[in-house]
Amino acid sequence: MGIPINSVSIPRRVSSNGFVGMSVPNWGIIPHKDMQTQPKAELIRQIKELGIKMASAVSDKEKNDAVAQFQKLSAQYMSAVSPDRNTLYREAQDEINKMSDQKQLGKKFEGQKTLLDFLNEHDGYGIKNGKAYPLACGGAVTPIYNSQGGYSFDISSKGEVVMSIDPAHNSVTYTRTAAEATLGNEAARIFWGAMDSAKTTQNNDFSTGGVDFRA
Numbered sequence: 001m002g003i004p005i006n007s008v009s010i011p012r013r014v015s016s017n018g019f020v021g022m023s024v025p026n027w028g029i030i031p032h033k034d035m036q037t038q039p040k041a042e043l044i045r046q047i048k049e050l051g052i053k054m055a056s057a058v059s060d061k062e063k064n065d066a067v068a069q070f071q072k073l074s075a076q077y078m079s080a081v082s083p084d085r086n087t088l089y090r091e092a093q094d095e096i097n098k099m100s101d102q103k104q105l106g107k108k109f110e111g112q113k114t115l116l117d118f119l120n121e122h123d124g125y126g127i128k129n130g131k132a133y134p135l136a137c138g139g140a141v142t143p144i145y146n147s148q149g150g151y152s153f154d155i156s157s158k159g160e161v162v163m164s165i166d167p168a169h170n171s172v173t174y175t176r177t178a179a180e181a182t183l184g185n186e187a188a189r190i191f192w193g194a195m196d197s198a199k200t201t202q203n204n205d206f207s208t209g210g211v212d213f214r215a
Contacts, residue, residue, distance in 0.1 A: 025089065025172045025174075027086065028072055028075070029071045029072055029075050030075060030085060030163075030174045031074075031075040031076070031078040031079040031082040031085070031174070031176075031180060032079060032082050032083070032084060032085040032086050033079070033082050033083060033084040033085070033086070034084070034086075035075070035076060035079035035082065037076035037077075037079055037080075038076060040077070040080075043073055043076055043077050043187075044190055046073055047070070047073050047074075047077070047187055047190045047191050047194070048190060048191075048194040049194075050066055050069055050070055050073065050191060050194075051190070051191040051192065051193070051194025051195035051197075051198065052194050052195070052197075052198040053066060054066040054191070054195045055194075055195045055196075055198035055199045055202065056198070056202070070187075070191055073187070074184055074187045074188070077183055077184070077186070077187040078176070078180040078183045078184050078187070080183065081177070081179040081180055081182075081183060082177070082180060083139075083157040083158070083162050083177065084137060084157075085155075085157075085162060085163055085174060087137045088135065088137060088139045088155050088157055088162065088163065089155065089163060089172070091135040091136055091137055091139070091141075092135060092139075092141040092153065092155045092163075092165065095133050095135060095141050096141065096143075096153060096165070099127045099133070099143065127143045127151055128143070129143060129144065129145040129151075130142065130143070130144065130145075131143070132156070135155075138157070138158075139155060139156055139157040139158075139162075140155070140156050141153050141154070141155050141156075142154045142155075142156065146168065148168050150167060150168050151167070152164060152165060152166045152167070152168070153165040157177075160175075160177050160178070161175050162174060162175055162177060163175070
């Protein structure tokens with residue numbers, strides 16, 4: 001689901017490749033504690049400039065580039081209240097490796113559960129569907145059995161799911177916390193407001209032939 005910005009959608013969940021043995025998540029677009037960022041006033045200035053630039057964008061490439069840049073600025077804007085996703089992700093990887101070897105995950109683990117699987121779960125062996133495994137940093141990772149016969153994993157902090165790992169699709173997503181959503185919406189309003197203001201100015205200039213009658 002996204003936040004509509006006129007014809008643009010800024011995602012609440014952002015996908016980024018990454019899992020054990022694969023490329024790591026793109027931390028440049030995933031807000032996290034201690035993220036390298038700029039002062040808030042500078043972020044606001046850049047978001048406004050981006051909104052003005054978006055107002056005159058014509059091609060899909062220009063629009064997509066603006067959205068990509070906004071994702072980075074928005075992530076920095078939200079990071080002031082973000083959980084330590086970097087540590088959560090690293091510890092979740094370690095915990096998942098303890099639960100099972102790679103052959104049980106994603107595409108490498110096909111078919112439905114066997115009786116032995118259920119018996120092993122009952123006896124506490126292997127991966128237990130829906131069980132929250134605690135992490136040293138205070139969070140938890142929960143395996144969720146999926147229709148492909150493997151598992152995805154939800155990573156939570158303070159009772160909120162903040163990241164998900166989907167080995168079958170080689171992807172990692174993050175989900176905003178309530179506090180991040182507040183700042184993310186604020187950043188979107190700044191972007192949207194600057195874009196609308198710039199479009200209004202452009203339309204007025206067009207209707208008056210570029211002449212300023214306020215003088």
